[in-house]
Amino acid sequence: MGKLSATSVKAATRPGRHGDGDGFFLVIQASGAKSWVCHVQKNGSRRDFGLGSATKVALALARERAREIRTWVEMGLDPLFERRKLQGIPPFRQAAAKVIASHGKNWRNEKHAKQWLQTLDSYVFPEISDLQVHDVTGPMIRNVLSEIWLSKPETARRVRQRIGTVLDWVYASGYRDSEAPVRAVTKGLPRDGCDFTALRL
Template identity: 80%
Template sequence: MGKLSATAVKAAMRPGRLGDGDGLFLMIQPGGGKSWVCRVQKNGTRRDFGLGSVSKVSLATARERAREIRTWVELGLDPIFERRKVRGIPTFRQASAKVIAANSKTWRNEKHEKQWLQTLETYVFPQIGDLQVHEITGPMIRNLLSDIWLAKPETARRVRQRIGTVLDWAYASGYRETEAPMRAITKGLPRQPKQDGHFAAMPYTKVSAFMVKLTERESFSRLALRFAILTAVRSGEVRGAAWEEFDLEEKLWTIPASRMKASREHVIPLIDNVSHGTIDVVTRHRMI
C-alpha cells in the first residue's frame, strides 16, 4: 500500500518531493505544477523517469507505470526504449521524414532536401522504407547498397550516410537498442574504384593569356568564368549572384550570408574592369 492518497496528492501545495514508496515520488514545483517521477537504482546507477503530470496521470496510473519500469529494469531492459515500443516505433520512411524536417532548418537551400528525398525514394524506401527502424539490420543495408556500390559509387556513399543519419536519430530517440553497424557494412562491400582527383590548377603564368582568350567571344559562361577569376569566389557564388547584390556606384558586390559557405556576409570591392566591363557586357546580353 502506498503512502499517498488521492486526497493528499490534490491537497499538496508546498514545493518539494513527496514519496509514495518503491521509488514513486510526487514532485511539486514552486509555481504549483505537480508531476510524477519514478526513481530506480540498479548496480549503483540511479535513474529518474518522468511519468507525466498529475493533471493527466492519476495516482493509481502512476503506481502502475512505476511498477512497469521497475520490472523492466530488473529484467535488464531499458525503460525508455520499452516505453517507445509501447507508443509505436516509426518506420524508416516515417523516421526519415522527421530527420529531414529537423535538419531542413539548418540546410541553406531546398536543393539539399530534394536530394535527400530523391535518393531515399529511389534506393532505400522500396526495400526498407516500410520496416520499423528497430527491425533494420546490417545485412539489409548492405544488400541495398550493393546494388549501386560499384555502378554509382558517389551516390552509394551518400545513400549510406543518409541511412546512417536516420538510424542514428532512431537510436538516440530510443527506437533502436543498438546503433547501425555502418562501419562493418562498409567493410562488407567491395572496394570502390579510385576516383580521379580534382582538375590540375592552371599555372599562374598562363592565366593572363587565358583571360585574353576568353574575350575572343562573348558568352555567359565565358563572362562568368572571367568574373570568378577576377573576384576569386566560388563558382556557385557567381552562378547564384542576383542583381540587387551589386552596387556599381560604390563598386561593391555584397554576397549575403545565406549564400556563403561560412554563413557570413562577404563584400568584394570591384575594379573598373569587373564592375563596368564584365557586368556591363552581361547586362547587354540580358537586355537583348
C-alpha cells in the same frame, strides 16, 4: 508512511517528496507544482524517471507506469527506450521524412531535399521503407548498397551517408537502443567499392 490517496494528493502542499512505496513519489515543488517520479536502483546505479504532472496523470495510472519501469529495470531494459517504443517507433520512410524536414531549413535550395528523397526512393525505400527503424540491421544496409556498390560508387556513397544520417536521428530520438549499424557495412562489400569516409550531409 502510508500510501497516497487521490484525496491526500489533492490536499498535499508541503514541498518535497511524498512517498507511496517502492520508490514511487509525489513531488511537490516550491511553486506548488506537483508531479510523479519513480526512483529505481540497480547494481549501484540510481535513476529517477518522471511520470507526468499530478494534475494530468491520475494516481492509479502513475502507479502503473512506475510498476512498468521497475519491471523493465529488473529485466535489464532501458525504461526510456521502452517508453519510446510504447509511443510508437516510426518506419524508416517516416523517420527519413522527419530528417529531411528538419535539415531542409539549413539547405540552400529545395533541390538538395529532392535529391535526398529521390536517392532514398530509388535505392532504399524498396527494401526497408516500412520497416520499423529499430529493426534496421547492418546486413540490410549492406544488401541495399551491394546493388550499386561497384556500378554507381558515388551514388552508393550518398546512399550510405543518408541512411546513416536517418539512423543517427533515430538513435538520438530514442527509437533505437544502439547506434546506427552503418559504419562497418563496407567490410562485407567488394574492396573495389568507393571511399565512404569523405562525404557528410
